[in-house]
Amino acid sequence: MRAGGGGRAAGPGDGHREAGEARAGDLVARDPRENPAATPPTADAAPMTATCVKVLLIEAATLAALWIFQVVFGGP
């Protein structure tokens, strides 16, 4: 398999491409507004709401535990 097949980026030798002109294999065109076909970053990403809430809750609990630790052992 060729290294980075399909992924090699456009370079100076790729001809005169205008802003917004996508090439096969490009995921994001130079100007997505001018090329609606350009894939937005998170289009096929699975929903993460539950994971986000879980992470934030665990972080809140961790920080609360550290705060309690500081108050209990660092207090007068």
Added chain:
Amino acid sequence: MHLIDWAIIVVYLVWIVWDGVRLTKNSHEIEGYFLASRSLPWWAIGLSVMATQLSAITMIGTTGQAYDDGMRFLQFYYALPVAMIVLSVTLVPFFHRAKVYTAYEYLERRFDAKTRSLTSFLFLLSRGMSCGVIISAPAVVLSIVLGWNFTFTVLAIGAPTAVYTMFGGVQAVAWTDVKQMVLIVFGLVAAVVALVVGLPDGIGVGEALRVAGATGRLQTFDFRFDVTEQYTFWSGTIAAFVLFMSYFGTDQSQVQRYLTARSIDEARTSLMMSAYWKIPLQALVLLVGVFLFLYYLFTPPPMLFNPVHEARLRSGPRAAEYRALEARFASAHEARRQAAQALIEARREGDGGSVAAAREAFRAREAEVRAIRREAAALVREATGDRAFTDVNYVFPWFVMHELPVGLIGLIIAAIFAAAMSSISAELAALSTATIIDFYRRHVREQASDRHYLLVSKVATGFWGLFACVVAVYAVELGSLIEVVNRFGSLFYGSILGVFVLAIAVPRATPRGAFWGLLAGMIAVALVARTTRMAFLWHNVVGVTVVVGVGVLLSLTERRRTATP
């Protein structure tokens, strides 16, 4: 050190090289070598990412920092879970779907070749140098503690790592990291247990922690808003957020990890592991330092933990001065021990007034001990000319070598080696990937067989391993270079994130805006670093703001000019 401990260290070094090299059979093509054929499970990637961040500097330096200053450093990590969420929603699916090898490849698709080359070059420059520092810092300490020649210690860390990374590629990096992470956590937990067991009879863990708390060492929240302070709640949540976004989102050594995942979901889950476990793990590292303080509160410590400097002072022209300081230290330490005991007794009796008085007395004795240690460190700097000398780096190794039983010494020293190697291997793999994909394949030889690219990739990995070892040897000779490199690295992180923000979030951004914005961001950070006392974490905020601001302005003016007939 006992023969058994030496045997454990040697067995570890041989086993880790064998374990990494045997994965060569899975790296017969470039995608397998650089991206593990996108086949790694989330838990292996997650552990590998955490092992990379937990370097030997963390095990040696951070425990020493907590011994001296407490747990304030923990605030640095408060933004990490939020950064992981944002990255999981934005950049992880983005890069994963792009099927790129390096994060910088995308910049050429979006902007142009020079923006890609510049960011990749900045990565190579800063990571190549920092890789040397990652070897050098623990090698300095280990060479003194183990009585080895410094260059030999650098090679003992760098050469095995370069060998297994060179042959096994990113698969070797990930799977050795997993095992090294287990060893590191075991070493840390064993140290905490040994330290708790070593507390004097009749003093409970809770009572001892309250004594540490009286010195402010358990402070993990500092709400002062002061940009000259390195570790506050605000620098940890705002400035560190930008740093983590840049490090995990645009640094090849991290991006390459989640590109090895089987799917977007597995890549995200691997990052979530850091979100859940990084703060507790860092708290464990810092707790080792706090327990070291408590251990040496009740057990007489040496005034300085660096045996080489101590020996030089004892036999040098300022020996009398040093001995006088030592005598003052011994009596100040004893006074502090008695004050700590009095504070514990006062608490047991529960009289608020006497607790407050005992607490103040203990703090005064603690300040005295610290002042004498500062004087001793200043004497070392003057007498030896080692201006970068910080004794805190030797506290944990000293404890390991002098207080732990046979067997455990070897295991913890092996864990320190593991921490150094797990950090370096990932950097070497990333440096090699950026060299080959962003430069060799892009500018030198665009068309070649997979076999050819695999061969030059291995050569590149070996080259970066050698480069890191050379930097490590010279870093210590130049002394302050380590600090220079750390500051040098902080010039880039915010600015590089700025380019990616322009690329992804600003559709109107043009190649010219991105390129000059990046240069403007780095110049702005350099100016701020040179002319103000702003803590380096905030440099990242300056970098990203200037790059995005200048990039947007230039892009808008360029478009207006293009639109005008």
